[in-house]
Amino acid sequence: MRLFDFALAPNPRRVRMFLAEKSVEIPLVQINTRERAQFDESFVAINPLSMVPVLELDDGTCIAESVAICRYIEELHPEPPLMGTDAKDKAIVEMWNRRVEFMGYAPASEVVRNALPMFEDRGLSGMPGGVPQIPALVERGKQSLGRFFALLHRQLADNSFVAGEAFTIADITAFVTIEFAKRADVEVPERGTENVVRWHAEIASRPSAAA
Numbered sequence: 396m397r398l399f400d401f402a403l404a405p406n407p408r409r410v411r412m413f414l415a416e417k418s419v420e421i422p423l424v425q426i427n428t429r430e431r432a433q434f435d436e437s438f439v440a441i442n443p444l445s446m447v448p449v450l451e452l453d454d455g456t457c458i459a460e461s462v463a464i465c466r467y468i469e470e471l472h473p474e475p476p477l478m479g480t481d482a483k484d485k486a487i488v489e490m491w492n493r494r495v496e497f498m499g500y501a502p503a504s505e506v507v508r509n510a511l512p513m514f515e516d517r518g519l520s521g522m523p524g525g526v527p528q529i530p531a532l533v534e535r536g537k538q539s540l541g542r543f544f545a546l547l548h549r550q551l552a553d554n555s556f557v558a559g560e561a562f563t564i565a566d567i568t569a570f571v572t573i574e575f576a577k578r579a580d581v582e583v584p585e586r587g588t589e590n591v592v593r594w595h596a597e598i599a600s601r602p603s604a605a606a
Contacts (some may be wrong), residue, residue, distance in 0.1 A: 396421055396422075396452055396453055396602045397421065397423070397450075398410065398414075398421045398422070398423050398448055398451075398464075399420045399423075399424045399426050399438070399442075399447050399451065400425060400426065400447060400448075401425060401426050401427060401428050401429075402425065403428075404428055405500075405503075405572075405574070405575040406446070406447065406461045407461075408449060408462050408520070408569050408571050409465070409467060409564075409571050410448050410461050411603075412567045412604065412606045413465045413468060413564060413567055413603075414606065415602060415606040416475065416477055416567075416601075417468060417472045417474075417475070417477070417595065419471075419472055420470060421450070426438055426447050428447065429513065433446060433447060433480070433521075433524065434523045441457050442459045444459065444521045445521045445522075445523070446520055446521045448464060449464075450464045456605075461511060461542075462492070465477070465564055468552075471542065476561075476563075476565060477562070477563050477564050477567075478563065479558075481489065482483055487558050487559060488558045488559075488563045488564065488565055490573065491550075492558070492563070492564050492565040492568050494546070495543075495557065495565055495568045495569045495572060496544045498539065498542065498546060499543040499547075499573075500536055500571075500572045500575070501533075502536040502537075502539035502541060503536065503541050503572050503576040503581070504536075504575070505532050505533070505535070505536035505539075506533050506536035506537055506579045506581060507533075507575065507576070507578050507579045508528070508532075509528040509529050509530060509532045509533045509536070510528075510530075510533045510579045511578065511579065514528060517530055533579070540576055540581055543545075543572075543590065544588045544591055546586070547569060547586075547588070547594075548588040548589070548590045549590075550569040551590035551591060551593070551594050552590050555594075556594070557569050566594075567603075570598045570599070570604065573591075573595060
């Protein structure tokens with residue numbers, strides 16, 4: 396089993412944090428997306444969408460998409476549970492992870508993809524080129540991130556973690572989202588989102604944050 400990864404990409408980081416929390420080690424194969432290695436024929440044969448991460452199993456099966464990879468690892472290594480325990484808890488974790496993806500990660504990607512010069516012809520991930528940036532999406536993405544920070548602030552007022560009282564994949568996704576947004580100089584405001592600032596500092600102190 397091996398994980399196709401890129402150390403600077405946010406989605407692979409989600410998987411690495413998940414693995415670190417599980418104390419699971421998988422050999423990494425670096426695919427340098429800044430040098431467009433994801434478009435090499437050898438990698439396209441592994442993932443036609445030309446995106447990392449991808450988990451290749453010993454039988455040759457390739458599993459792409461961060462949450463799908465994490466789900467597979469969760470089934471193999473259920474402790475500590477990072478995707479919920481019983482039916483209700485699993486649903487709540489899934490709900491919050493999806494909210495973070497839609498309301499946080501997607502806007503962060505929108506800002507980064509349309510603001511950074513390195514993506515000037517790749518406004519969409521998985522595309523080799525020819526997709527121009529849309530400056531208007533930067534401002535819309537920043538506004539969406541503001542609403543996302545406010546949502547997290549409210550949720551964390553009465554909860555230690557994003558999906559309740561246990562650390563889960565929802566915290567990993569939210570933490571990586573905030574770190575990702577920093578690449579476009581979008582930071583969590585220090586005033587009005589104190590709960591997010593507190594939570595972020597706690598997650599950053601976990602060993603998995605360095606994965």
